[in-house]
Amino acid sequence: MARTTEPLDSKKPSSRKQRGATTILDVARRAGVSPMTVSRVVNGEKNVRPATRAAVLAAVKALSYSPNPAARSLAGAEAARIGLIYSNPSAAYLTEFLVGALDEASRTSVQIMLEKCEATSAGERGAVRKLLASGAAGVILPPPLCESHDVLDELKITGLPTVAVATGRFGKEASCVRINDYAAAREMTNYLLGLGHRRIGFIKGHPNQTASIEREKGFLSALAEAGIKHDPVLMVQGYFSYRSGLDAAETLLTLKQFPTAIFAANDDMAAAAVSVAHRKGLDVPRDLSVVGFDDTSIATNIWPELTTIRQPITAMAEIALDLIVQAIRTHKRNGEAKSVDHLVTYSLIKRGSAAPPNLPKTQPKPAAE
Amino acid sequence: MARTTEPLDSKKPSSRKQRGATTILDVARRAGVSPMTVSRVVNGEKNVRPATRAAVLAAVKALSYSPNPAARSLAGAEAARIGLIYSNPSAAYLTEFLVGALDEASRTSVQIMLEKCEATSAGERGAVRKLLASGAAGVILPPPLCESHDVLDELKITGLPTVAVATGRFGKEASCVRINDYAAAREMTNYLLGLGHRRIGFIKGHPNQTASIEREKGFLSALAEAGIKHDPVLMVQGYFSYRSGLDAAETLLTLKQFPTAIFAANDDMAAAAVSVAHRKGLDVPRDLSVVGFDDTSIATNIWPELTTIRQPITAMAEIALDLIVQAIRTHKRNGEAKSVDHLVTYSLIKRGSAAPPNLPKTQPKPAAE
DNA sequence: CCGCTAGCTGGTAACGCTATCAATATATCG
DNA sequence: CGATATATTGATAGCGTTACCAGCTAGCGG
Known part of the structure; x- marks a missing residue:
């Protein structure tokens, strides 16, 4: 009766052409769990023990596994499309942000739809609607849009899960990822x-x-x-x-x-x-x-x-994507997901641009306490 | 001997969610042939009798059948995953590039995999291998990697279709998209x-x-x-x-x-x-x-x-993606695709930083021609 | 009229993933 | 402390298509 369950070992003629991609099975084998568990972890479901999750995640990273979207959509899970609206933050910031978001996107194989918008009320609202029309199931808002009332309002009407990145404070309209x-x-x-x-x-x-x-x-x-x-x-x-x-x-x-x-x-x-x-x-x-x-x-x-x-911008983008994916999932099941406030750690980087003051010069003696 | 071939009729509990779409099986049933034959007709293969072909085509039309792309790509190994390796171009450049690539990617529903690499020989070669391991079927190279011999060599060994963006010259190792x-x-x-x-x-x-x-x-x-x-x-x-x-x-x-x-x-x-x-x-x-x-x-x-x-960076990224997708397609069929050189138009943008010279000042009179 | 080569057609087994449910481990409770 | 709830994991069965190969049907030379 065990004849059907032996596809994993040795006697694999593997007739079809071998494509290099690592599959969920490779990951499962490496992590010592079943493919199903890997699937759960990758999709951010919650009923997985932390230790197991960590092992799987490690295997995923080690093999740089990225789910096959075709297989996924075939199997019944619709491909999550998430929107990312940006106006014009500093280029440096956006790049790092995108890198993080994309990386995570390929890991969980969600599709990111970028939408640039003008910094006008109409432009912002228009961008949200456009994203919606393309079937976005959730939206990520990097600064400065993460605080635009126009965007937030429009989003609230639609009820779409939203994650704001790098706001100064947490507001309950949206989940957020930020530093203190x-x-x-x-x-x-x-x-x-x-x-x-x-x-x-x-x-x-x-x-x-x-x-x-x-x-x-x-x-x-x-x-x-x-x-x-x-x-x-x-x-x-x-x-x-x-x-x-x-x-x-x-x-x-x-x-x-x-x-x-x-x-x-x-x-x-x-x-x-x-x-x-x-x-x-x-x-x-x-x-x-x-x-x-x-x-x-x-x-x-x-x-x-x-x-x-x-600010770990790249990591923050990854986290934002994770949050949104989870939110979309609960949104789809229960209908209600509450916003979370995710704080990440910052660090002070000392480089060459700061040193003790050089008082003598043209400077009057500072009135220290 | 027909016992294995009866999944099509009555006793189908059909546990999984019923999606309405008509499948190849419906068409096959209606045309009175096997799914395989339908597949052949739909894909324009030749070894099908005209009468059979006509019957299938009729059924296809009647049911307005359209193949499920996910299933097709899963079965046919038409993995549309393309790799994008970057080292450290200017942030501004990368952002625009990514915007273009992503936009096009979502349009054609290919998956982009980003890979950052160190500017060392080992780093570059490693990045290529990693991408390969993740199942990339083609690679896009923004500057400065588009001229790295390490990357190009490694890629040539694997025979993967490659598109270089913004090189100064066209070389036959890879297709390229550039301005003059x-x-x-x-x-x-x-x-x-x-x-x-x-x-x-x-x-x-x-x-x-x-x-x-x-x-x-x-x-x-x-x-x-x-x-x-x-x-x-x-x-x-x-x-x-x-x-x-x-x-x-x-x-x-x-x-x-x-x-x-x-x-x-x-x-x-x-x-x-x-x-x-x-x-x-x-x-x-x-x-x-x-x-x-x-x-x-x-x-x-x-x-x-x-x-x-x-330089229309965003547009260039879109074009690059298009080229790579096409190249992958031909690569899969014929095996050989020749590199193309795609020139796009640039334009001189006049802003405030240039004006006629102001000779008098501390300047010695320039020794004009 | 027989054995054969070609030309069609069909059966079978993946492709890589997830839904579903059964099985097992852990926690909770009276 | 046994029993009932709950959390975690695994086995099984497809999703719709195509690759591969076997089988069947004709057509043909002898």
Whole structure:
């Protein structure tokens, strides 16, 4: 009676042409479980013991397994299509984000539909509708769209599962994947304070993104905690773009009492600040320390390389995709899925753009506490 | 002897969900033939009697049968998985490239597998093998990998169809999608000459990419044609990175007789040149014109915006995907597909970073022709 | 009229995955 | 502590199609 269950071993003539691709069976064998269990893990179902899941995941990674979408759709699972709307974040950010999303997409074999949209209300709503029309079962929103009320509203009407990435705060309209911007900004500020800086300029991010606000709050909180009375002229508005950073840095560096350090709310603006400083004959970091936020590729493509907060963008995109896939699944079964808030860890990366202040120069003695 | 062949009638509990679609089996039943014969007819094979063929065709029409692509690809090993290897091009470039590739991928429902690789020989070869192991049936190579001998060699061994994007020249190892770098560089140079520039600095691209060389040749050719004897100190080596552009521009702008314009072989280096110029107190474009190449997002994210050559990156990625899909198809049937060279049109985009030279200043009178 | 080669046609077995349900392990409870 | 719930895993059976090969039907030379 065991005759039907022996396809796995030796006597396999394997008449048909051998295609190299690793199959679910290879993974199962390697992980020491049944193909069914692998399927469950890959599809993010929950009734799998953590240890088993880990073993499977390891095997998946080791064999770089990617499910065959044809087989999957044949077997009855519809191919999940998920939409990804972007407007114009920094190119560096988007690239890393896409890489993560795509990688995970090929692992779980979901189809990603990209949709670019204009930054207008109509453009944003239009993009959502278009995605919907193409059969998206869920939507991922990288910044800055993750905070657009137009997009969020439109999405809420449709009831589609949504995951926002890198918002500053968790709101229940959508699940989100983010770091603790507040804490990260505090940590960076404390680092600068530890280096001896007392007069620190801050270039704010775009005002309608909560992440900007959290970063600003973190900065101010660290300052307050250190007992430093903050000079409001040192807070300059920026909009996350390189260009806006140029203007902001210009403002900061024409101040009568200018700062010994500048903390920009993202790397693009920090890079701009470095450029302005150079243009004014200031050496970074000798005359001015500059730090950024995000650790996108621009951080290491300029000189000196930027001390910054590393956000694991690629990983965040992967997580976002996972969340959305799960959400779609529950959405399909139960109908109701509650939003989750997924915090990932950031880290402070020390590079060459920050150093202790070089006080003697044209600088008046800072009024330290 | 007919006992094994009765799954078609009555006693079918049909446990699984019933999807309405008519299958090859329905057609076979209706035409009174076996599914296999229907398959043959549908696929236009020849060994079918005309009468049989007609009957099948009639049944197909009557039931408006259309083959299930998933099943077809599963059975026929028509694995439409294509690999995309990247190392580290500029972030802006990769983003646009991915956008195009993905868009086309979802349109033709092929699966894209991304693979990042280190810029070492081992890394590159490893990436190819990994892709192969995951069942890639073809590979797309964006720059700079499109010229890596390691990758190309490894690919040649496997015999996988390959499409290189944005190489400078067409080589028969792979199909390619590109612009005419030589002509584009010529056109840009002529534009600068037309503005009145006579002393033009050139920041070269990475020496092991043919596109760099073509651009350089186009530049020199335009100069020669205009009867300008070129000063070799105005040609500086760059490597396509922002950082290398910084060094190159520094070199150019500390020359005793420095140029009134700088033509960088890509936008990143041009952006760096702008930054260096600013740092030296030079106004762009009043004191120095700077032009780039590619029209990636950095071109419009700095100030002044860059006059540059627009490469339709997104469209090129789409075309590349199309070519590879076609190549895979022929590869599977005949075994031999010859490489094609697909040229797309570029365009010169005039923005704010170039203007007629402002001779009087600290500049010695240029030794025009 | 027989043995044979060709030409058609059909049977069988995958392709790689998941739905379903049975089996087993673990947890909960009276 | 046994028994009943619950969580986890596995076995089986297709999903719709094509590859491969065996069988059958004619057509043909001898």
